[in-house]
Structures are given as structure tokens and as C-alpha cells.
Amino acid sequence: MSRISGAWVMSVFAVTLLVELPASWVVRGIGLPAREVSGSLWQGQAQQLGPVGPLRWAVQPWRLQANAQLGFQGQAWQLRAEGWPWRWRLEATAMGAQATVATDYRLAGQWQGTLRMQGAGRQCRASEGRMTVTDLALSEPWSLGLGQGWLEMDCRSGWHLRGQLVQQGQHELAVDADLPARRAQVMVKLQPEAALTPLLRGVQWLGPQALAGQRDLRW
Incomplete structure (x- = not known):
């Protein structure tokens, strides 16, 4: 057996052992709140x-696919990945309403649409699609x-998630998030009687008289 073949066999063996680890073990290592975790990393x-x-x-490695269905903020979401690490495709789709876990805040409203990305390694090279909410x-x-x-x-300059939120006669918010760098820029424009004004001034996103501003966030 050549060195390349041997390395490939060992890699497959190591990955198989990894994905068969109980999911509950991995979750405990991450430190996130979790309930009723079962199965393995495989399924x-x-x-x-x-x-x-x-x-x-x-x-499903024999199909070069991975799928996940999750609930978040009252809605179901579907994630799908396929391909090799050096040539992959990723798709995220907003599904219908679903009962989800309680959080400190709650959003109402149904998103629609699909985001599709293609890339190689850590690079996102092409993207299409849009998610909307009314x-x-x-x-x-x-x-x-x-x-x-x-x-x-937007994959033209890395992994950038862009969005906008508009309430006629109230406010206009725009966000540009650089996901690998874990930072985002939020731009705000308010009308004089906007309901968001007391909230944004309370958290010091805007000055006492300002109706527009920009905020840099990190996480």
C-alpha cells in the first residue's frame, strides 16, 4: 500500500470514529444549553x-451530503451542504411556522426564500438568492x-451577510456582517416620531438629538 493510500485509509478511519461520537459528549464540550440530545454526530x-x-x-458521506432541520424564533429552517471540501455547495431555506424553544426575546413574522453559496475550503466564491419578510x-x-x-x-469580498429592515414612516436599518471576522456594521435612519428612537437612545446607539447613525458590533 502506498503512503497516499495509507493516509487516505487512516483519514477515513479517523473521521468515522469522530462522527460516531455520541452527540451529547460533544454538546457538553461546547458548553451550550442543551436538552434531550441523542444520536451521534453522524445522525x-x-x-x-x-x-x-x-x-x-x-x-451521508457516501452521497457527499449533510442535512439539518432546525427551529428558530417560531419558524423551521433547513440547511443542506454537499460536495467535497475543495468544491462545496451550501443552501439555507426558510420553511413554515414551527413551535420552537423559548428565548429572552421573541420575533414574529415569517421569512421566505433560499440562500445558495458555492466555494472551496474556507472561501465562498459565489452566492445567489434572498430571504424576505413582510x-x-x-x-x-x-x-x-x-x-x-x-x-x-455577498461572496464578492468574503462571507458578508447583508440586509435591510424598513418600516414606512418609522425607520430604516441596514446591516453588513463580516461573518469570519465576527463583526457587523449597522446603519440607522429614523423619522422624528419613530418607535425605535427611545430604545436606540437608551442603549446609546444614537445621541439625544440624532436621527441617524452608525454602529459597529462584535461578537
């Missing part, structure tokens, strides 16, 4: 994993209309 489910849940996943609102801990918006992935 499993969880009632809650951090702010997400329920969650189901399956990896009546997004904050329902907990208080009620606040947020308006209509959209999200899309």
Missing part, C-alpha cells in the same frame, strides 16, 4: 441547543413593529 437530534430547537441532523415584529419582552426586510449573502 441525531436535540430538543434544544442554545437558542435553537428542535434540531435534527444527518450526514411583517417582522418583536413580540417579547415588548411589542414593536419592525417592518419588511431582506437578507442575502
Whole structure:
């Protein structure tokens, strides 16, 4: 057996051992809040994993595919990945309404659409699609209309998630998030009587008299 063949066999063996690890072991190592985790990294489910849940996943290496269905903020989402690490495709689709785990805040409104990306290694080289929402609102801990918006992935200069949220006569928000760098730039424009004004001034995103501004966020 050549060195290349031997390395390939060992790699397959190591990956097989890894994906057969109990999912509950891995979750404990991550440190996220979790409930009712079962299965393995290969195929499993969880009632809650951090702010997400329920969650189901399956990896099918013989088809070069991985799929996940998850619930987040009252809606079901589907993720699909396929291909080799050096030539992959990723797809995220907004599905229908679904009962999901409780969080400190609650959004109401149904997203629609699909985002598609293609790349190699850590590089995203092409993207298409858009997700839209027509009546997004904050329902907990208080009620606040947020308006209509959209999200899309821009791979022209890396992994950039861009979006906009507009409530006619109230506000206009735009975001550009650099996902690998874990930072985002948020631009805000408000009308004089916008419901968002007290909130944004309270968290010091805007000055006492300002109706427009920009904020850099990191996570």
C-alpha cells in the first residue's frame, strides 16, 4: 500500500470514529444549553441547543451530503451542504411556522426564500438568492413593529451577510456582517416620531438629538 493510500485509509478511519461520537459528549464540550440530545454526530437530534430547537441532523458521506432541520424564533429552517471540501455547495431555506424553544426575546413574522453559496475550503466564491419578510415584529419582552426586510449573502469580498429592515414612516436599518471576522456594521435612519428612537437612545446607539447613525458590533 502506498503512503497516499495509507493516509487516505487512516483519514477515513479517523473521521468515522469522530462522527460516531455520541452527540451529547460533544454538546457538553461546547458548553451550550442543551436538552434531550441523542444520536451521534453522524445522525441525531436535540430538543434544544442554545437558542435553537428542535434540531435534527444527518450526514451521508457516501452521497457527499449533510442535512439539518432546525427551529428558530417560531419558524423551521433547513440547511443542506454537499460536495467535497475543495468544491462545496451550501443552501439555507426558510420553511413554515414551527413551535420552537423559548428565548429572552421573541420575533414574529415569517421569512421566505433560499440562500445558495458555492466555494472551496474556507472561501465562498459565489452566492445567489434572498430571504424576505413582510411583517417582522418583536413580540417579547415588548411589542414593536419592525417592518419588511431582506437578507442575502455577498461572496464578492468574503462571507458578508447583508440586509435591510424598513418600516414606512418609522425607520430604516441596514446591516453588513463580516461573518469570519465576527463583526457587523449597522446603519440607522429614523423619522422624528419613530418607535425605535427611545430604545436606540437608551442603549446609546444614537445621541439625544440624532436621527441617524452608525454602529459597529462584535461578537
